Amino acid sequence: MIPFVVASGLLVGLVLTGPKPLPGSSSGFGPAGSAETFPARVMEILEEGMIDLGDVSQTYQILRVEMLEGPWRGVFFEVDYGRRQIRPSGITVRPGEKILVAVSEDPGGFLQAYFVDFVRTPALAWLLGAFVVFSILVSGWKGLRSLLAMALSLAVILWYLIPRVLRGDDPLSATLTSAFVILACTLYLVYGWTLKTHAAVLGTFLALVLTGFLATVFVSLTRLTGFGSEQALFLSQASATPINLQGLVLGGVLVGALGVLDDLVITQAAAVFELHLATPGMRYRELLARGMRIGRDHVAATVNTLVLAYAGASLPLLLLVSLSGEQWLSFLSREFVAEEVVRTLVGSLGLMAAVPITTALSCLVALHHGRLGRLRRFLGPFTLSDVHEGGLSAFSLLPSGQDPDSADG
Numbered sequence: 001m002i003p004f005v006v007a008s009g010l011l012v013g014l015v016l017t018g019p020k021p022l023p024g025s026s027s028g029f030g031p032a033g034s035a036e037t038f039p040a041r042v043m044e045i046l047e048e049g050m051i052d053l054g055d056v057s058q059t060y061q062i063l064r065v066e067m068l069e070g071p072w073r074g075v076f077f078e079v080d081y082g083r084r085q086i087r088p089s090g091i092t093v094r095p096g097e098k099i100l101v102a103v104s105e106d107p108g109g110f111l112q113a114y115f116v117d118f119v120r121t122p123a124l125a126w127l128l129g130a131f132v133v134f135s136i137l138v139s140g141w142k143g144l145r146s147l148l149a150m151a152l153s154l155a156v157i158l159w160y161l162i163p164r165v166l167r168g169d170d171p172l173s174a175t176l177t178s179a180f181v182i183l184a185c186t187l188y189l190v191y192g193w194t195l196k197t198h199a200a201v202l203g204t205f206l207a208l209v210l211t212g213f214l215a216t217v218f219v220s221l222t223r224l225t226g227f228g229s230e231q232a233l234f235l236s237q238a239s240a241t242p243i244n245l246q247g248l249v250l251g252g253v254l255v256g257a258l259g260v261l262d263d264l265v266i267t268q269a270a271a272v273f274e275l276h277l278a279t280p281g282m283r284y285r286e287l288l289a290r291g292m293r294i295g296r297d298h299v300a301a302t303v304n305t306l307v308l309a310y311a312g313a314s315l316p317l318l319l320l321v322s323l324s325g326e327q328w329l330s331f332l333s334r335e336f337v338a339e340e341v342v343r344t345l346v347g348s349l350g351l352m353a354a355v356p357i358t359t360a361l362s363c364l365v366a367l368h369h370g371r372l373g374r375l376r377r378f379l380g381p382f383t384l385s386d387v388h389e390g391g392l393s394a395f396s397l398l399p400s401g402q403d404p405d406s407a408d409g
Contacts, residue, residue, distance in 0.1 A: 035104035038070040039119050040077070042097050051083055058082055061093055065101055065113070072103055077113035142190060149186035156182050157255075165248065168241040175251030176212050179258055180205055183265075191266060193380040199365045200269040203358030207261060208254065210357075211350030215253040218342050224249055228335030249339055257347035260302055264351055265358045268295050272362035287363045295355035303348045310344045 047062035060082030067075050079101055081093055093099065098119035104112055135143040161178040165171050183204045191197045226232055226245025235243060272291040276282060282290070311318070321331050331337060369376060 035102040035114070036070060037100050037102045037116050038072070039068045039098050040065040040079075040101040040113075041068055042093055042095050042099060043076070044095055045093070046078065053086060056086055058087060058089065059092065060087075063093055063099075063115070065099065067101065067103070068098070070103075072111075077101065077103070077111070079113050079115050081115045145190045149189045152185055152189065153182045153258075156185075161251075165243060165251070166239060166241065168243065171244055171247035171251040172212060172216070172254075175254045176208060179208055179254045182258065183208075183262055186262065187266060195365050195369055195379055195381070196269050196273045196362070197266075198379060199272075199362040200265045200358060203265045203269065203354060203361050204261060206357050206361075207265070207350055207354035210353050211254060211257060211346065212250065214349055215250045215342070215346045218346055219246060219249055222338050222342055224335060224339055224342065228337075228339045249342075252339075253343045253346050256343050257306075257350050260306055260347075260351060261354055264298065264302055264354055267298060268355055268358045269362045271295070272359055273366050276363075276366040284363055284367055287367065288359060291359040291363060292356065295359055299352055299355045302351055306348055306351070307344055310340055314340060 043064045043066055045061055046064050047060075049060060050057060051060045060080070062083075063079045063081055065077055065079050067073050067077065079099075081087065100116040100119060102114045102116050104114070106112055132147060135147055137143075139146065156178050160181075161174055164174040184201050187197050187201055187204070191200070224246060226247075226249050227236075228249075232245050232248070236245060268291065271294045272287065275287060275290055317337075321328070332341065369379075372379065
């Protein structure tokens with residue numbers, strides 16, 4: 001209960017303080033930084049027809065929209081959709097629909113409105129609601145704690161990590177700190193204040209440090225500068241404070257491995273503790289060997305999942321390279337590709353290292369937690385099931401300071 005209260009208080013505090021605007025920052029996104037984007041409602045379709053844009057023939061629409069927010073709230077504009085840009089086939093704008101419109105002022109002082117995108121927040125809200133409901137129905141109380149842990153993770157990223165990077169702090173140290181806070185808080189929030197969670201958190205910390213070290217080494221060896229994407233170029237131009245883009249690549253490696261690392265370390269710690277509960281007489285070497293057999297299968301599936309996730313996100317790019325006829329080896333040397341390769345492989349190395357680290361720590365804690373003496377009573381139960389499912393486990397009945405191995409005989 002204590003981790004739940006602490007995490008809830010931290011989340012509320014982060015939300016109430018809110019992200020602070022940075023000096024020289026702009027809230028608008030648009031052409032040359034001069035346009036601001038606001039939602040608008042489509043009142044009617046003024047014109048609709050076919051137009052040829054090069055080799056592409058497509059439908060276009062002229063929309064009459066009413067601005068819903070911002071300084072032009074209540075003002076009507078005519079917006080073009082499809083006469084100047086390639087638009088997806090089969091997707092048209094309907095009267096009453098909400099869209100995002102960018103309004104800018106030309107050199108002559110006239111206002112011009114441009115179609116930016118569709119307003120998707122209502123559909124996303126329905127999807128989020130379904131996700132919340134099913135999480136609670138399937139996982140019950142643990143599902144609710146998982147949702148709070150997810151909100152806490154997003155809050156740390158939005159209210160702590162991003163402002164620190166935009167202020168010019170070292171992205172690697174900021175990401176390493178954020179990653180450990182996220183995983184530690186979420187693990188305790190979801191799995192409780194138990195010996196199993198302590199072992200997982202310690203394994204997480206060591207795996208994150210090792211991943212950060214590997215990322216530093218291989219980013220330097222591959223001579224990555226951080227300028228491999230258009231987003232990085234826009235960021236360097238838009239920010240009033242110099243940002244270490246190479247450090248941002250390093251931070252991205254850690255963030256990319258966060259979610260998978262959470263699942264990996266807690267599953268590995270749980271496997272070791274359950275093995276020990278099932279066979280208390282098992283010694284360290286045998287327990288470590290059995291735990292590693294489980295871990296090898298888990299890490300093989302996890303790494304494959306990670307690689308497929310990156311490949312799926314890069315599928316349009318892979319198709320484009322295949323069409324261009326460029327050699328794959330020279331394509332891999334492009335910085336925007338090399339960044340993804342380094343991110344995937346270094347993240348996978350960190351995950352692989354997390355398995356033996358967490359397994360070894362979990363074996364030590366499971367076998368020798370009785371040697372912690374008076375500290376034992378402050379470290380919580382052996383596992384959360386001791387409290388919620390079976391009352392007191394066999395280990396809870398041992399005198400404080402007695403090693404469970406010594407009680408087996």
